Structure formats: structure tokens, C-alpha cells
Amino acid sequence: MTFTREGFQWTPTTGLQQGLPCEAVIQPPEIIEKPRQVFDVLIIGAGYTGLTAARDLTTAGFKTLMLESRDRVGGRTWTSHVDGYPFEMGGTWVHWFQPHVYRELSRYGMKSELVHCPDYSKKKNHFTFVTKHGRRDMSHEEEQELTARALGKFVDIDGNRGKTVMPFPFNSGWNKVILKFAHMSVADRVEQIKHQLSEEERHAIEAVVLVCSGGTRENSAFLDFLRWWAASNHDYETFMDSVMVFKLKCGQSAFALKFLHESLQTGNLSYSFNTVVSHVDSSGDSAEVRTNDGRQFFAKRIISTIPLNVLTKVHFNPPLDPSKVEASTLKHVNQCVKVHAEVKDPEMRSWSGITYPNNKLLLGAGDGTTPSGNTHIVFFGCEQNHLQPDENVEETLQAIKEFTPMDVERLVFHNWSKDEFAEGAWVWYRPGMEVKYLDALRRRQGGVLFANSDWAEGGWRSFIDGAIQSGTEAALIIKDELQPKKLNSRI
Amino acid sequence: MTFTREGFQWTPTTGLQQGLPCEAVIQPPEIIEKPRQVFDVLIIGAGYTGLTAARDLTTAGFKTLMLESRDRVGGRTWTSHVDGYPFEMGGTWVHWFQPHVYRELSRYGMKSELVHCPDYSKKKNHFTFVTKHGRRDMSHEEEQELTARALGKFVDIDGNRGKTVMPFPFNSGWNKVILKFAHMSVADRVEQIKHQLSEEERHAIEAVVLVCSGGTRENSAFLDFLRWWAASNHDYETFMDSVMVFKLKCGQSAFALKFLHESLQTGNLSYSFNTVVSHVDSSGDSAEVRTNDGRQFFAKRIISTIPLNVLTKVHFNPPLDPSKVEASTLKHVNQCVKVHAEVKDPEMRSWSGITYPNNKLLLGAGDGTTPSGNTHIVFFGCEQNHLQPDENVEETLQAIKEFTPMDVERLVFHNWSKDEFAEGAWVWYRPGMEVKYLDALRRRQGGVLFANSDWAEGGWRSFIDGAIQSGTEAALIIKDELQPKKLNSRI
Structure with a gap:
């Protein structure tokens, strides 16, 4: 198993450690065929958007170079297998009502990887609701x-x-x-x-x-x-099922790797990880991309999948549309805190809870059972009462115990707020941002296309689904532009 | 506008006429590049399954020949524009919860083609329920x-x-x-x-x-x-929304043509319409397909998209698996009667009704308004009390008037029961058939793959969604087999 430098793990014996096992780390980290060639397409970012675009373009015969700042594929979605259990560090849940992601799961023969996360068959089968008015246990019904x-x-x-x-x-x-x-x-x-x-309804x-x-x-x-x-068709049960019920047994990273492998098999994909793009210059005949370590690459088209909150970190020439700059400077608001806890009690598998508004973690839910029989509980926090779990493990453990007493044997998490390549989690706009900036964010600038779930034109913008959709759309546009027209029909 | 020989139209002045305008009729009907070559893939059938497979294979660079018995694309789904209004002769409604079809609509930029069929804003805004106990009008609620x-x-x-x-x-x-x-x-x-x-619930x-x-x-x-x-996530409203609410403004055939055009643009697609396959011989090194008019074609792989009810009409060597023969001989049960009526009253747009069990049509629903201001009502019947509308227009008009009096200016329909290339509508199994035959129907035989919505491994088997899924899956399998492995990575 390879390791990524991302993410943290804490156990009482080891303390806090940075870096986690991750199959999404690609070895070798760089394979570039003829680095001086003018590639058909250069894709910035190997999240689901970039991976999907790369897959669609390489299988259609286009020479494609994918550059990624991280040491792994998946962007804001990746899995760490710790002691045989897949912890999802970012994007996790999917549903067959999310058309783009499900089409791909189906195509890659992964439908039976879906597992139902809630399991109400264990003894601690209840929901704990802690508000400023006190604590109440209730049934899941x-x-x-x-x-x-x-x-x-x-x-x-x-x-x-x-x-x-x-x-x-x-x-x-x-x-x-x-x-x-x-x-x-x-x-x-x-x-x-x-x-x-x-009061309870408002807190909920x-x-x-x-x-x-x-x-x-x-x-x-x-x-x-x-x-x-x-x-979710305006329905509570469908909503819950769509956003927090079904995850992949094998982990999201195994899914992400399918796109990469299909691309590599064509022989048309070059890539380089640990490669931070600093400049995109599309003022000339072919676009030029420069990296922090001083390399230059050329391509007929660029797909930038750089997320909203870090878009202005790259220097564009011609410059980014002022609306794009404004939106990226304002930033979207999502500073989600996601912390996995492995707790000793197998009966906690059926538990979930909310503590609001006085705790640094808002919601916890039994999400799986580890091979050693422990319960995996996933906790969420937000910008309100923001927690930096890597800075203060004690505070994190304290926030967990605010829900209900539990014996935490392990914490696993990625601090997305401090992630320099995302500066936040999935997109959530400020009031007014959507109507003001969305069209501008989607707009291409010459040979540079901007594709990201952050501004996907779908119901599942901000989800993995929106990322795959964005990559699909960008690839089709470029294919139509670059493909020699061989229409063998008069129709 | 081109015409297909399929379908019927009746008006009081013209009487019954066979053949309808249809943009899915392809001109020229045949373009075959080097007919004696060994194609990579030969696809039998140009319904959504065949079209999707052709699109995925030709864009991946494979030389593909598509043979179709009919004069048009779309199989059991096609549109006739009569006086500027799109009548859907077969498959009609789609939803964003149907992942494969919606992914394609999204990819082809057709999301805004979706229109909401029920319109409860007109005066005759009620539901008529006729049972053997009498007639009752009720609100749609x-x-x-x-x-x-x-x-x-x-x-x-x-x-x-x-x-x-x-x-x-x-x-x-x-x-x-x-x-x-x-x-x-x-x-x-x-x-x-x-x-x-x-009694009412049972009738409903x-x-x-x-x-x-x-x-x-x-x-x-x-x-x-x-x-x-x-x-439909086990929910009534989602169920109705998924199966009978959203159709395409432009008509299904416009959607089907997108797949064909993308395939043709690659220069890798050859095709021949009006071409009935009689023999498939995969006993040799490359498979051989013979047609009713005595032509022979060769290919490395075959995708048969022949529907269940007519599968045994083609002679296979090696012979079809006995379970396939048995299932195809038993046939699935769907003898759906679908009749479009254009009625003079614009207020009928908000009407719907059921007459059961004594009428030859069971259900009618206002589905659109024609450019001339008439209401388009779609009626359905089934094998119980089966109606052959082309054999008896008077009986058809009588069945329509059993719902409620209306002034019918036009009928448009396709008799799927008499359709020699389908012998029925979308798949619906007899009790026990699914567990007994489904695995066998899906099984490939050497170089011949069998792909059809009739046995799709998805929630939306029998829908357009299942067809697109089946074509997608078959194409991926063949791509993996035929593609030279150029894995430029040690991973």
C-alpha cells in the first residue's frame, strides 16, 4: 500500500501522525510522453472532473496531459484503508438518483459495491439530541x-x-x-x-x-x-437516501482509479503528480502552462478543474474574468469538519446524534463496523464553532464525548480548511452568489475551459456527480472542436 | 421531412393511412465502407442499445457496422411530427432519476428539452374513473x-x-x-x-x-x-414522476439522432437500414452475419440487440443457448396498445381518466397542446381486452368515448403487437421468468454479445434507460477485449 502525505491519524498510543495509507497515490508519479509536444489537451487537476475528462478524451484518441498538485487522484474525494477499513476523507455517499456518478459505477461494474450505511440492528439503536435545552434520546423513527x-x-x-x-x-x-x-x-x-x-424543529x-x-x-x-x-424530488426520505446512506464498500479511491486506468490503457495519457500549476497563458496559438518547479507544457486546449476557493492562486493570461476573480476572492462558505472515530463499542453501530448549537461537532452517525469489531462513527462540524482537529485532538475528543460517552480508539481525518489546493470542502454559496456569478464561473476563456462540480449545471452541483458531469461536458466540447470532421453521411 | 413506412394516422377526412413523417429515417439508407472488410464490431439493431454501443465504439476508434431492419433509428422509441406536434409512438417519458438516459441528455445539452406533461391549469381539470360500478369524476388530488x-x-x-x-x-x-x-x-x-x-382501490x-x-x-x-x-425509491410521487411525467419537447427521435451523428462524425460507422439479419455464425475465427437479401458481413465481435420476443427469428450458429430459446418462445407479455388522439377541446388538456375492466383502452391523459390548439390525449390498452387499432378505427374511437365524450380529429399510433421486429412493447416478464431466464439472456456466446433493455441489469430495465445502459456495457466489454494494451504505467 502506498502512502499519501495528506490526512491525519490519531490513536492513544501513537498520538497524532500526518499521512495515511492510500491506494490513490500513483506510482510512478510522472509519466510524460514527449514533454515538448503540443498536447491536444492539458487538464489541471485529477479529481473526478479531471479524471472523467481525461478518460473521455484519451479514449477518443486525444493526447492528454494531466497535472495534479497532490500526490494522488480524487481531489476532494479519497479513501484511506486503515487496518482494512475504508475511511472516506471527503466525498463519500452516492445514489442511483445521481445520474452521472451512477452511470459510471454501472459502467465499471461496481453497482454491487454499494452498501447501506445506517444499520439499526444493534443495541444502542437510538438518536441523541443535545440542544441548549438539554439532552434527549429518541428512536430513529x-x-x-x-x-x-x-x-x-x-x-x-x-x-x-x-x-x-x-x-x-x-x-x-x-x-x-x-x-x-x-x-x-x-x-x-x-x-x-x-x-x-x-425549538426542537429549529435546532434540527x-x-x-x-x-x-x-x-x-x-x-x-x-x-x-x-x-x-x-x-431529491422534494422528498425527505429520498433526500436522506441520496446524500448520506449509500457508500462504496471498496472505497471511493478504487472508483477514481477506474477512470485513470481506462485512460492509461489507451496510451494517450501523460501525467505528473506533485505538480503545482502557477501560470496558464492562452494568449498565443497554443496554450502554455507553467509549473512551480519551472516546467512548461503546451496544449491546444486547457481544462482547468481548479476549485473556486483557490482559483486565483493561478496566474492566467489573458487574466481571469473579473467576475471569476470576485467569486473566488469571496469564496464559498464550506469549511466542513469531517472526523472519523473508531469506538470500542460494537453496539454504537446503530447510534446517531446531533449536538447544536453549543458543540464543535454537530452530527455523528454510525457508518460501519471495522474488521476488529469496532464501530466507525463519522462526525461533522462546520464554520460555526469551527474546529481544527489537527491543532487540538483533546478538543476534538471532547466534542465527540459531548454527544454521548464513548471510548475512542482512533481518529482519522483530513483538514479541508487548511488544504492549500481546495481551501474548503464541497461548494456552498453565500446568499446571492449563485445568481451573480454562476454564469461567469462556467464561461470559457478562449482555449481554456473551466470545469468543476463547484459550478456544475446539474441538480447535484457540489457532489461527485457534478464533478463527473463537468468533466463529461468539457471533454465533449473539446472533442467536437478538435476532432477532424469525417462525416460519412450527407445527413 | 422524411417518412417511415411504420405507424398509422387516421382523420375523419383521410381515413386510415399507413406511414408517418419521421426524422429518424436515415438518408441515404446505406453507407458501408469496404463491405468485405472484417469490421471490429457488427451491431444488429439501431435502437438506443445499438446506437449507444455504436457511439461508444466508433468514438473509441473501432470500425463498426450497424444493421437495422427498419428504415429508421430508435427501435421501440420513435417520434412522428404531425402538423408540428411530436407524437411519441413508443418510449416517451424520462426522468433525471434514470441515470443512463439522463447522463446522455445532459451530455448532449438537452436538459432544457424536458417538459412537464400534466397541466392542471385548464377548465376540465378532473379525473374520470369508470368501473363496472359506474362513473365518477374526482379531482386530481x-x-x-x-x-x-x-x-x-x-x-x-x-x-x-x-x-x-x-x-x-x-x-x-x-x-x-x-x-x-x-x-x-x-x-x-x-x-x-x-x-x-x-373496489375502487382494486380497480385502480x-x-x-x-x-x-x-x-x-x-x-x-x-x-x-x-x-x-x-x-422510484418506493414512493408513489417519485414513481409517477419517473414513468409518465417528463418528455422531450423536441421528441425522442431528435435525441436518438445525437448518438448516430456523434458516431458518424468519427468516420468509423458504416450502416445499412432496411436490412434484416437472418443468420449469425460465430463458429469461425471472425463472426459472419447474413441478411435476408443475401449479403454477408464479417466482424470480430457481434452485438445482438434483437428483442426477446423475436430473438429466435434469427438463426444462430453455434445455436442459441436453450434457455434463451425457451424465454424467447414463451415471450414476455407486453402487448401495450398506445393510441394518440387529437381532440378539439383545449380544456381537455387537464383531464385524465381510467376505464376498467370493461373497456379496450384503460387509461387516458392529456399530454400536450398541438400548435392548432387541440388537446393531445394519450391512451393505453393492454393484452386484456386487446385492441388492434389499425384493424378497427371505429372500435378505437368507441373505446376513447367510453372515458368521456370528446371530438376526435386525429388518431396516431404504432401497433407494436403486429410489429415484426419487436412483437410487443417494453419488456414485462411472466411470473417466474425473471429468476429462471435473466442470467441466461444476459450471457454472451463466444464473440456474440446480447444487449437489450429487455434484460438490462438495472432498476430501469425495459426503459430507454436500460437500453442505453446495455449498449454502454456491451461497448465497454468489447473495447477492453479489442483494444491494444498500451498501458503506459507500471501501476
Whole structure:
């Protein structure tokens, strides 16, 4: 097993250690065929967007160079197998209602890798709800009833759970009435319906929505939540099933590697990891890309998959569209904290809980059982009460124990807030950003295409699904442009 | 506009005419580059399965020959534009929860082609329910409440709307408890729950399920319905939205042509329409295909997309697996009757109705408004009380008027029961067929792959989605086999 320099692990005996086992680290880290050639396409980034574009372009016969800052594929999604158990450090859950990711899982014969994460067959089969009013254990049925009722009120802007105002999740502006809600924050929406909400309902809404946004009540756009909801056919159970129920037994990295291997088999893919792009110059006939270590590469087309929050770290010539710069400087809000805990009690497998608003972690849920019989619980925090787990393990353990007493044998996590190549997790816009910047973020600049789940034109923007969609679309555009037209038909 | 010899149109002035305008008819009907070459792949059939496989293989550089019996692409899905209005003669509705079809719609930039068929804004905004106990008009809310309640009972085999017994729609045998239901017919299931059902509920179940199956109460498997339901996340509203709500403004044929055009642009696709395959011989080094008009073609691999009900019409050597022959001889049950009526009253746009069990058409629903302001209503019948609309227009008009009086200005339809290349509509198995034959139907025989939505390994088997999935999978298998391995990495 190879190791990545990313991620952290803590155990009581070893203390905190940086770097984790990861099959997504590619050896050798660089294979470049004729580095001085003008490649057909140069792809910046080997996350799902870049991997999908590389796969589609190399299999169509285009000479493609993929440059990646990290030592691994997958971007904001990667798996670490620790003692035989796959911990998902970023993107995790998928569903067959997410068309682009599921099409690929199906195509790669991985449908049977899906496992159902909640398992309510063990003894500690309940939900712990800690608010400033105290602590209450309830059954999962009660939990679901409460959350469904609360979120139902949150999204019900039209008497039809949002379905009238946003019937097409992939085109959230289809009904112009939506513009009334474009500048609304989560806090604004809660304020609007506060008289309809019990204290418990309000806490449930805010905790669940902040786990989705990774931001604060004030800086998280309501519209992003409505889109997730619409993508789930405006239904609570479908929503939960789509976002936090099914993960891959083999781990996401095994899936990501499928794209890489299919690309490599064509003989058309060159790549270099640990390669930070500093300059993209598309002012000439062919585009030029320079790296931090002083190398230069040339290509007819560039696909930049650089995430929103770090887009301005690269120097573009001609310069980035001012709207792109503005959006990237503002940044999206998602500072999600995701911490995996391995706890000794196998009965905790059926447990979940929320502590809000006074804890540094908001939500925890039994997500699996390790080979040694421990329970894997995944915890989430957000920008509100932000936690840096690598800076303070004690505080992290304390936040975990706020939910309910448990014996933590291991912590595993990636601090996405400090990740220099992402500066945050999946995209969640500030109020007003979507209507103001989305078109600009999607716009190509000459030979440079900008593709990322952060501005995908789909219901599942911000998901792995949106990344695969973005890579698919960018590859098709370039294929149409570069492909010699051999139309052997008059039609 | 080109014309196909398929389909029928009737108006009071012209009477019944065979053949309809159809952009899916390809001109010229044949372009074969070097007919004596050994093609990489020969694809039998230009439905969505064949088109998808052709697209994936030609774009990957493989020389592909596609042979099609009909004069058009699309198989059991095609559109006729009559006076500027797209009538869908077969497959029609799609949804973003159908991953394979939606991935392609998204990739081809066609997401905004989706239109919402029900429109409850006109005056005749009600549902007519005619049973042997009489006629009742109700609101669409009452209709939905009745149907949701009735279907909820029908699928509730586990106290969890089927979700415990069939959690994974794409793997219906995942929970072996399902085997208890494998031999159950729709009639059996209704019998099992008859004491829980009102007469209205029973009529609603049978009518809706028979529109789905196209068969009879006795010959339609319960399991097929449960899979559709599971694919819709075990939810009534999602189910309806997925199967009968969203169609393409431009028509399905415009979508099908995208695959063909992308294939043609590569220069790797040869094709011949009006070409009926009679023999497939894969006993030698390369496979040989003979046609009814005495031509021979050779290829390294064959993809047969011949539907279940007509599979034995082609002579295979080595012979077809006996299980394949048995299944094809038994046939699936779907003898769906689909008749489009253009009616004079624009207010009928908001109407829908069921007449069951005494009418030859079971269900009708306003589906669009024609450019001349008429309402397009789509009607469905099944094998029970089977109707041959081309043989008796008067009987067809009479069946339509059984719902409610209307002034029919035009009928448009395709008689799938008499279609020699399909002998039925989308697949719906007899009780027991799925567990007995599905594995065998999917099995390749040497260089011949069998790909069709009729046995797709997905939640949306029998849908366009399953066809695209099947073509995708077959193409990948062949690509992996034929592609020279140029792995430029030691990983």
C-alpha cells in the first residue's frame, strides 16, 4: 500500500501522525510522453472532473496531459484503508438518483459495491439530541419524523415543498419566482418561519442544513439547500437516501482509479503528480502552462478543474474574468469538519446524534463496523464553532464525548480548511452568489475551459456527480472542436 | 421531412393511412465502407442499445457496422411530427432519476428539452374513473390520493413499501426473501390483499399496473412492478414522476439522432437500414452475419440487440443457448396498445381518466397542446381486452368515448403487437421468468454479445434507460477485449 502525505491519524498510543495509507497515490508519479509536444489537451487537476475528462478524451484518441498538485487522484474525494477499513476523507455517499456518478459505477461494474450505511440492528439503536435545552434520546423513527417535519417547513416556500418554485433541480432558475429567494440565507429563512417552528424543529433544521453547507447560518445560501432538496424530488426520505446512506464498500479511491486506468490503457495519457500549476497563458496559438518547479507544457486546449476557493492562486493570461476573480476572492462558505472515530463499542453501530448549537461537532452517525469489531462513527462540524482537529485532538475528543460517552480508539481525518489546493470542502454559496456569478464561473476563456462540480449545471452541483458531469461536458466540447470532421453521411 | 413506412394516422377526412413523417429515417439508407472488410464490431439493431454501443465504439476508434431492419433509428422509441406536434409512438417519458438516459441528455445539452406533461391549469381539470360500478369524476388530488393509497398496499410486502425486501432496484435478488414473490402474478398479489382493498382501490391497482405491464392480471409478474417501484425509491410521487411525467419537447427521435451523428462524425460507422439479419455464425475465427437479401458481413465481435420476443427469428450458429430459446418462445407479455388522439377541446388538456375492466383502452391523459390548439390525449390498452387499432378505427374511437365524450380529429399510433421486429412493447416478464431466464439472456456466446433493455441489469430495465445502459456495457466489454494494451504505467 502506498502512502499519501495528506490526512491525519490519531490513536492513544501513537498520538497524532500526518499521512495515511492510500491506494490513490500513483506510482510512478510522472509519466510524460514527449514533454515538448503540443498536447491536444492539458487538464489541471485529477479529481473526478479531471479524471472523467481525461478518460473521455484519451479514449477518443486525444493526447492528454494531466497535472495534479497532490500526490494522488480524487481531489476532494479519497479513501484511506486503515487496518482494512475504508475511511472516506471527503466525498463519500452516492445514489442511483445521481445520474452521472451512477452511470459510471454501472459502467465499471461496481453497482454491487454499494452498501447501506445506517444499520439499526444493534443495541444502542437510538438518536441523541443535545440542544441548549438539554439532552434527549429518541428512536430513529422519532428522529426521522422530527427532521422530516422540520425540513418540510424549511423548504415549503410554495405550499408544495418547493416543487412549484423549483421543479427542475438542474435548472434552478427555470421559474423566475426563485429570484425572490436568491439572496436569502439559512438564518433569513429560519427567521421567516420561526413562528411555525418548535425549538426542537429549529435546532434540527439548523444542524442538518449546516452539516450540508459547512458554513454558518448567516453565510449559507438557502437556495443551495433547496436545490439538493429538489434534486431529491422534494422528498425527505429520498433526500436522506441520496446524500448520506449509500457508500462504496471498496472505497471511493478504487472508483477514481477506474477512470485513470481506462485512460492509461489507451496510451494517450501523460501525467505528473506533485505538480503545482502557477501560470496558464492562452494568449498565443497554443496554450502554455507553467509549473512551480519551472516546467512548461503546451496544449491546444486547457481544462482547468481548479476549485473556486483557490482559483486565483493561478496566474492566467489573458487574466481571469473579473467576475471569476470576485467569486473566488469571496469564496464559498464550506469549511466542513469531517472526523472519523473508531469506538470500542460494537453496539454504537446503530447510534446517531446531533449536538447544536453549543458543540464543535454537530452530527455523528454510525457508518460501519471495522474488521476488529469496532464501530466507525463519522462526525461533522462546520464554520460555526469551527474546529481544527489537527491543532487540538483533546478538543476534538471532547466534542465527540459531548454527544454521548464513548471510548475512542482512533481518529482519522483530513483538514479541508487548511488544504492549500481546495481551501474548503464541497461548494456552498453565500446568499446571492449563485445568481451573480454562476454564469461567469462556467464561461470559457478562449482555449481554456473551466470545469468543476463547484459550478456544475446539474441538480447535484457540489457532489461527485457534478464533478463527473463537468468533466463529461468539457471533454465533449473539446472533442467536437478538435476532432477532424469525417462525416460519412450527407445527413 | 422524411417518412417511415411504420405507424398509422387516421382523420375523419383521410381515413386510415399507413406511414408517418419521421426524422429518424436515415438518408441515404446505406453507407458501408469496404463491405468485405472484417469490421471490429457488427451491431444488429439501431435502437438506443445499438446506437449507444455504436457511439461508444466508433468514438473509441473501432470500425463498426450497424444493421437495422427498419428504415429508421430508435427501435421501440420513435417520434412522428404531425402538423408540428411530436407524437411519441413508443418510449416517451424520462426522468433525471434514470441515470443512463439522463447522463446522455445532459451530455448532449438537452436538459432544457424536458417538459412537464400534466397541466392542471385548464377548465376540465378532473379525473374520470369508470368501473363496472359506474362513473365518477374526482379531482386530481383525490385521484392521486386513491392511487397512492392503493399502490401503497399493493407493494407493501414487508411493512416498508417493499424497501426492506428490495432495497437495491438494480439488484432485485439482493435480499433472497424476494424469491418468495418471484412466481407471483399481479392477480395473485391482488388476491393476497383483497380484504384490505376497496373496489375502487382494486380497480385502480389493476388498471395502473396493466398499463405498466401491457399484459393481463394473470400473466404479468408482480416482481416487475416492484422493481419499477423500487427504482422510484418506493414512493408513489417519485414513481409517477419517473414513468409518465417528463418528455422531450423536441421528441425522442431528435435525441436518438445525437448518438448516430456523434458516431458518424468519427468516420468509423458504416450502416445499412432496411436490412434484416437472418443468420449469425460465430463458429469461425471472425463472426459472419447474413441478411435476408443475401449479403454477408464479417466482424470480430457481434452485438445482438434483437428483442426477446423475436430473438429466435434469427438463426444462430453455434445455436442459441436453450434457455434463451425457451424465454424467447414463451415471450414476455407486453402487448401495450398506445393510441394518440387529437381532440378539439383545449380544456381537455387537464383531464385524465381510467376505464376498467370493461373497456379496450384503460387509461387516458392529456399530454400536450398541438400548435392548432387541440388537446393531445394519450391512451393505453393492454393484452386484456386487446385492441388492434389499425384493424378497427371505429372500435378505437368507441373505446376513447367510453372515458368521456370528446371530438376526435386525429388518431396516431404504432401497433407494436403486429410489429415484426419487436412483437410487443417494453419488456414485462411472466411470473417466474425473471429468476429462471435473466442470467441466461444476459450471457454472451463466444464473440456474440446480447444487449437489450429487455434484460438490462438495472432498476430501469425495459426503459430507454436500460437500453442505453446495455449498449454502454456491451461497448465497454468489447473495447477492453479489442483494444491494444498500451498501458503506459507500471501501476
